[in-house]
Every structure is written in structure tokens, then in C-alpha cells.
Amino acid sequence: MPDIKISIVIPTYQEVINIPLICEQINNHLTDIPFEIIFVDDNSQDGSSEAVARIAEQIPARIIVRTQERGLSTAVITGIESAKGRYIVVMDCDLSHPASAILPIIDKLESGQNDFVVGSRYIEGGSFDDDWGFFRLLNSKIATWLALPLCHIKDPMSGFFAFERQQFETCAHLTPTGYKIGLEIMVKGEFSKPGEQPIHFKDREHGESKLSLKEQLLYLRHLRRLYRFKYPVTSEFAQFGLVGGTGFVIDSLIYFALQAFFGLGHNFSRAISFWPAATWNWFWNRTITFTHREKSNHLRQWLSFLATSLAGFVMNFGTYTTLTSYVPFFIDNKFIALILGVLVGMGFNFMMARIFVFKELEEEILEEEKDYHY
Ligand SMILES: Nc1nc2c(ncn2[C@@H]2O[C@H](COP(=O)(O)OP(=O)(O)O)[C@@H](O)[C@H]2O)c(=O)[nH]1
Ligand SMILES: [Mg+2]
Structure with a gap:
């Protein structure tokens, strides 16, 4: 034959x-x-x-x-x-x-x-x-x-x-x-x-x-x-960005609600709305973006996510303030400075999330946890 x-x-x-x-x-x-x-x-x-x-x-x-x-x-x-x-x-x-x-x-x-x-x-x-x-x-x-x-x-x-x-x-x-x-x-x-x-x-x-x-x-x-x-990094970044986008909506809703319904001041509302929004982001990044990474110890992970988010927020705000205070172009174009601040903060958060918060798993554990790969 x-x-x-x-x-x-x-x-x-x-x-x-x-x-x-x-x-x-x-x-x-x-x-x-x-x-x-x-x-x-x-x-x-x-x-x-x-x-x-x-x-x-x-x-x-x-x-x-x-x-x-x-x-x-x-x-x-x-x-x-x-x-x-x-x-x-x-x-x-x-x-x-x-x-x-x-x-x-x-x-x-x-x-x-x-x-x-x-x-x-x-x-x-x-x-x-x-x-x-x-x-x-x-x-x-x-x-x-x-x-x-x-x-x-x-x-x-x-x-x-x-x-x-x-x-x-x-x-x-x-x-x-x-x-x-x-x-x-x-x-x-x-x-x-x-x-x-x-x-x-x-x-x-x-x-x-x-x-x-x-x-x-x-x-x-x-x-x-x-x-x-x-596209390992890009796909994580896209999901991280998506989660961050929904977090931004939560943040804004709470921020406005605190001012409109509770009469709180601008800065105080800002300081409060950060926490639920960051917690939301942590939860969904854990559930969606980084499912294939470390999952153990909720409390430690939540705290380190909040800490890095806070640092990211400072970078975001710092970028905006510095640009709009010292660079003439941005003094006239505050919105562009705002966007740049968001990007710097998000980039920083993303790096920290990958390095510190959601650590990579060892190969063998990944094999065992195949079902989590989604
Ligand atoms: N062995 C096996 N074949 C399947 C299974 N599900 C669908 N198929 C076969 O896969 C082919 C495509 O399925 P079909 O139901 O026509 O899907 P559709 O064309 O996307 O609607 C057909 O030859 C089905 O008989 C399954 O669970 N096991
Ligand atoms: Mg068919």
C-alpha cells in the first residue's frame, strides 16, 4: 500500500x-x-x-x-x-x-x-x-x-x-x-x-x-x-486598563455622590473615594487580569495593591502638578497634562502589580493549576 x-x-x-x-x-x-x-x-x-x-x-x-x-x-x-x-x-x-x-x-x-x-x-x-x-x-x-x-x-x-x-x-x-x-x-x-x-x-x-x-x-x-x-504583556496591560477604566467610573461616582449628597469637600471626597475604587481594581485584577499569577493571601495582596495604587496616584498627581506649574505648554493645555498624569500613574501601577502584587507562579504550580489559566 x-x-x-x-x-x-x-x-x-x-x-x-x-x-x-x-x-x-x-x-x-x-x-x-x-x-x-x-x-x-x-x-x-x-x-x-x-x-x-x-x-x-x-x-x-x-x-x-x-x-x-x-x-x-x-x-x-x-x-x-x-x-x-x-x-x-x-x-x-x-x-x-x-x-x-x-x-x-x-x-x-x-x-x-x-x-x-x-x-x-x-x-x-x-x-x-x-x-x-x-x-x-x-x-x-x-x-x-x-x-x-x-x-x-x-x-x-x-x-x-x-x-x-x-x-x-x-x-x-x-x-x-x-x-x-x-x-x-x-x-x-x-x-x-x-x-x-x-x-x-x-x-x-x-x-x-x-x-x-x-x-x-x-x-x-x-x-x-x-x-x-x-502577547503576554500587552494582554495583561489591556485587561489592567479595562479594569482601571471601570475603577475610574466607581471612583468618580463615589466622589460626586459624597459631595452632592453628603456635602463633603472636594479633597475629602477624593481621599475617601480612592479606597473603594482601589479595592474594586484589586478584586477584578485578581479575578481577571492576573488569574494565572499568585493568588494566595488576600490581605497581604490587597494591602500591597492599595499601597502601590496610592504611590501611583501620587505619581499621577505629581506629574500633573509639576507639568502644569513649570512647563508653559501644559499651563495652557492642562487636559493633556491630566492625561499624561493618568498614563504615568497607570504605567507605574501596572509595573508594580506585575512585580510585587501579583507575582509570577513557578512553572510546576502553573501546570497543576491549569484550570485557573482562564
Ligand atoms: N467528537 C466530537 N465531535 C463533536 C462534538 N461536538 C461537535 N462535534 C462535531 O464537530 C463538527 C462541528 O459541529 P457542529 O455541531 O456542526 O458545529 P457548528 O457547525 O459550529 O454548528 C461536527 O462534525 C460535529 O459532529 C463533540 O463533543 N465531540
Ligand atoms: Mg456545523
Whole structure:
């Protein structure tokens, strides 16, 4: 038997109707090419195994049934690990992904034009069925936009993708959750030439989609991991800034409320509103921004966060006062000085938070606390 050229990995859950259809499509489009189809099924109990056994008499297909584990992403990894072909193609079973695109995709890999190719709805020549409602489209677009900074691909969410099997070794630390394993492999693997092949994405006709709201929430957490992997400092800084922004709102509300409802003076209100706002920031930075860092000892951490925030506030205020007292430009442009003060204070706070308040964990602890990575 010649060496297998293409391994097509198809995760399945209750796809017994679609299994023969997709096998036939693939077989029709890959004449004279040694290929294998690997279904990775999560114990569907709907006759999928028997269907594959029947097909295997004519078409090189096999099925791995998992009983211990569930989930699309890990199923895809299981399939890739058992594949023998030179190239891996991952696609859905529901006939959304056209088998006719497999060879053009492989051509791109073989010619060296690309080292990772996705079947894309969103580049020129790509399309999807017309009846996508407004919300479905918006949902898909937002999810796509959120992932754009991670890779230069217009359809990074695609479940139809391919790469050379050897390259899988470069994908370090996969943490497969949710649906978007293609995106994760692309971001974490050492791929330098990702590309896209336009496809028409057809809606499924048989069976049901398994994409639930829960999966979508998981996607957001998954994205955060990927951002953290690719842009460790920037992603922390963005979250720190976001938390700081909400803290600023809390600070201002309390500050104005104290003056309006309790008749307190300007400076006194300022001095009081700082504490709840800083506590708010500490809590959310601990819960969101720095979840992967030290979590122990609430009191010590809270106190050191307050101390560094206070120092940051002094830097902020000091910058503003110095600039507006001594530099003529800023005397006329106080607002710019105010912004600069905020930036200096925030930069200082961020550095202190990373160095002192939320210390980095040792590698081994990180491994054990994998679930906290979100
Ligand atoms: N093994 C396995 N496959 C799954 C699971 N969830 C979905 N799939 C398969 O993954 C592919 C895409 O799922 P689908 O429900 O069509 O998602 P959608 O196209 O995003 O709505 C299909 O082939 C499904 O059968 C799962 O938990 N385990
Ligand atoms: Mg589908």
C-alpha cells in the first residue's frame, strides 16, 4: 500500500446520517490519492461505528470511539495523533465544508505557498448560505474580529483547516477547550505562512448543531488564553486598563455622590473615594487580569495593591502638578497634562502589580493549576 498522503480528521457526535455522505464526497474528489478518513466519535450510540465499518469495505475510513472524554477540540487532537498521512485535513461531518476544496488546499501546502490553510468563508470567492439571519452573522463576525489580532486570516474560526503533520510537533502547550482548535493550532504552532482557500460554507441539512451558548462563552475564555500566549504583556496591560477604566467610573461616582449628597469637600471626597475604587481594581485584577499569577493571601495582596495604587496616584498627581506649574505648554493645555498624569500613574501601577502584587507562579504550580489559566 502506498504511503498515505492525506489524513482527513472528522470529529463526530451523532452524525450517522452524514457519515456515508461525506465519505462518498471525499472519495469522489480524491481519486488516485492515497488518503484515510479518521472519524473521532464521542460514543454517539447511533450506529456511527457500524456505518463506518460498512464503508471501510470500500473506502479507507476508520473510527475512534472515545468513551472517557468529550469535546470537539480534544477529539480533533486524538484524530491528528493517530493520523499517518503526510498532510492533515480537519473538517466537520455535517457537509458544511466542501470536499472539493481539499485538493486546492493541499496544493497550497505542497507548493510551499502556505504552511497552514483554512477553508474560508470570508475571503474573496468564499461564501455562505443566504439565509443567515442578522444575529447569526453578527455573532460570527464579532467572534471573528476578536480573533483577528491573533493571526492574519479572515476566517480564523473555521473548522476546516490543513497543515503538514510533521508541523504538529511545534504546537506547544495546547489547552484544547471549546470549539476553536484550528485557531489554537495556528496560533501556538510555528506557522509562518498561513493562508486561505475560499469555500462555500453550506448549512447542515441533517442532525443538529452542537454549538451552544456555553461554547460561545468558552470561546471568550479560550481567546484570552491565546492572547496571553501570543502577547503576554500587552494582554495583561489591556485587561489592567479595562479594569482601571471601570475603577475610574466607581471612583468618580463615589466622589460626586459624597459631595452632592453628603456635602463633603472636594479633597475629602477624593481621599475617601480612592479606597473603594482601589479595592474594586484589586478584586477584578485578581479575578481577571492576573488569574494565572499568585493568588494566595488576600490581605497581604490587597494591602500591597492599595499601597502601590496610592504611590501611583501620587505619581499621577505629581506629574500633573509639576507639568502644569513649570512647563508653559501644559499651563495652557492642562487636559493633556491630566492625561499624561493618568498614563504615568497607570504605567507605574501596572509595573508594580506585575512585580510585587501579583507575582509570577513557578512553572510546576502553573501546570497543576491549569484550570485557573482562564
Ligand atoms: N467528537 C466530537 N465531535 C463533536 C462534538 N461536538 C461537535 N462535534 C462535531 O464537530 C463538527 C462541528 O459541529 P457542529 O455541531 O456542526 O458545529 P457548528 O457547525 O459550529 O454548528 C461536527 O462534525 C460535529 O459532529 C463533540 O463533543 N465531540
Ligand atoms: Mg456545523
